[in-house]
Amino acid sequence: MRDADPGLFGPDSVTWQLHGDPMMWVAGVRALYLQALHPRAVRGVLQNSDFRADPWGRLMRTADYVGVITYGTTLQAERAAARIRGVHRRLTGTDPDTGARFAVDAPELLLWVHCAEIDSYLGVARRSGFPLTPALADAYVAEQRQAARLVGLDPADVPGDTGQLAAYFDKVRAELAATREAFEVFAFIQSPPVRTLLAPARDVLWRRAAGLAYDSLPPFAHELYGRPAPAEATVDRALRVTGAGLRAIPAAVRWQLPPARIVKAVGRLGPGTHPSAYRLRQGRTVTRPAP
Template identity: 50%
Template sequence: MSADADADALDRDGFFGPASVTWRIHGDPAFSVGGVRALLLQALHPVAMAGVHRFSDGFRDEPWARLTRTAEYVATLTFGTRRDALRAVRRVRGAHRGKSDTEPTTGRSYAVDDPDLLLWVHACEVDSLLSVARRAGVPLTDADADRYVREQVVAAELVGCTPGEVPDTVAALADYFRQVRPQLALTEPARAAARFVVVPPMPGWVQLLTPARPAWTGLASLGLATLPRWARSLYGLPALALTEPATTAAVRAFRATALAVPPRIRENPALRAARLRQEHAQAS
């Protein structure tokens, strides 16, 4: 294979490729539950949440647009070509640049792109997507789980996390959360974010004429129920110790129902496009 062909293949496969655990987890229906869990977990960091509250007008004024942009970013980084992924990273880093303030409850002066805040967002996403995938029945060994955390170091460093400080195993990720937990709290911006996630604003006609409200309520409930106990405690929710098996059963049922939907409907367009690129490359 020529150098040009090698470069084309590297660009086509993106930063992860079809053989990665990242594709397996991010392409599974359980991803949506994990995404909601990640949002709820991220909100518990007072400084990180302050940045979202202060600078993301779209979170308050155009919440669906903001969630859509976030989902598209993750999909592009996961399934897009390297060129597409790097363009998306540049847009995100540009949106973060130059935004700073002081968080009132801690008194900390921060910039939105402080590496430790970016690391918090990253860790919540990786922990949530992995834990929900395993709970939902995605076939993942312990080695697969470690490999996923290690693969995601690339995503963290691309967005601005400090190289060498990103957890690269499941154990290291758990250690990270133990270290950060004393900093976490349910601030008013966190309450507002959680209210939005659990009961998002919807036009009246959407609520009356579509199943969007009950569908989202079910998804949000699963996101809440799959949070770690310490996070549910910060939200003032019951420990739910007796309902852990029921939660697992519900997440598995959600995944099974979603998998019954034809792939052309349930799969992310970026994933379908990536598969087409692979098919065309194999045929040529």
Template identity: 65%
Template sequence: MDESAGPDPGLYGPGSVTWQCHGDPVMWIAGVRALYLQALHPRAVRGVMENSSAFSGENGGGDAWGRLLRTADFVGTVTYGTTEAAERAGARVRKIHTLLSATDPATGARFRVDEPELLLWIHCAQIDSFLHVLRRSGIPLTPAQADRYVDENRVNARLVGLDPSGVPGDTAALAAYFELIRPELAAGPDARAVDAFLCAPPIHPLLVPGRNLVWRPLAALAYGSLPGWAHQLYGRPAPAPRSVTRRLRLTGSLLRSIPAGLRWQLPPGHILKAMRRMGPGSRPAPYTLRTSAAILDRPGRA
């Protein structure tokens, strides 16, 4: 890289909504919501079930924890890593997907897990969950900034093998996508296995009290934040929306009260590495977005 051009901001950079928001601790809750949502696509979740023991309870559920951490690492690398690191992470994901297939639960036919319609579902469920939990927990994104967030993350879609032009570029398009795909969704045996795992993931007996104290409330909050139609598919009662919003805001406030420098020390430390590369002015701070007009003028990167 030409050093005279300055440090590499990566695929997003500090001027993006994504950069400012993806360091927020409620992203962990959003990630669990995404799993609940993604599991409602019978073919997509079958692809997971046939190619890992993530939600089968085998190995103490170790592969599920690994899957969550790998997803978090991918999101962190793509958001805060260099352009080279992000492109390399995307290439790894695409290569892995080309090797995997699964059996359609409805027809018995084999299908590739990297079919565009499946990749699009996984992407949209993830981006919708990230944006929904961020906003509902108190991050003050304007409608224009929310649209910018959806548009920016077509970069992420490209990295996993999608044509960005066919990926929703704003919140209206994202909502239209969910309306279109809803008839294909169902809570079959695989989705219920994911639900059962997320409610009470298997761990060492000595850690069960901690799971019940910490994990279960967070997982319940992630489930509670799902749209009403998802609750209907799972067949479990939907908590009152106002109660979920209050709990999300309270939980967000509590998690954000933990010093960012301490939270960001956790491996692999993508944000701290990015700040060292880009300088202290690159520190993610989503509450500055409301007055940051420059973000709205930033050209799209998709």
């Protein structure tokens, strides 16, 4: 008998459709570039994680977490989030400029990470041709208050639409800087370590994707990194071409790649529940408000 639990978002949500799009991989890399611009956030990561030693493992664990909170059952999502909160609760970072210690799960840091991710997912999707109207974009931001709750934030303190998200970035802008750690993350993303046999693929495929992710950053991020921002129209064309190419890969093939959470969700809920931009075009979405 199938487990009919649709999870935190469900097959009719914007999140369900958007997170199944292959451009989320490019968006995830964009989020890393953006998150590195918050001095305390990036220091908390570099001082406590295996980012340097196991970049691919960390990337896959992050992808699996997003997959399980999107497509897993409610219990699976809550348990995965509880594990993350438990880890973060024990971690602290040190500000090398002042020597002050800070909690990695401080609300302002969790909020920065959340907003950088949501802005990246939404921005890359829309610019690459994923069919999101302004209303659907607002619905997605509202739905993601659920994800913010899971990491320990009060949903009421989290942007609930694109206007509030833009206002948050305007407010936080003064706290951002391209520190030594930010440039370390930048260089690492551009050329992560791989086995010798995989180096050609990294140099051709990964660097192209990483470069596109960087190009899609907002103007203020380019300014902080000290590099001229590419023409927006040029980036949009590259995103649309890349999106069209990735979306041309049969979904049955894409969904089998790790962590394969979509396959498990469809198996649990039955045919017709797979992510599809068609649902958005037909207006078949229901936004669940955060508690």
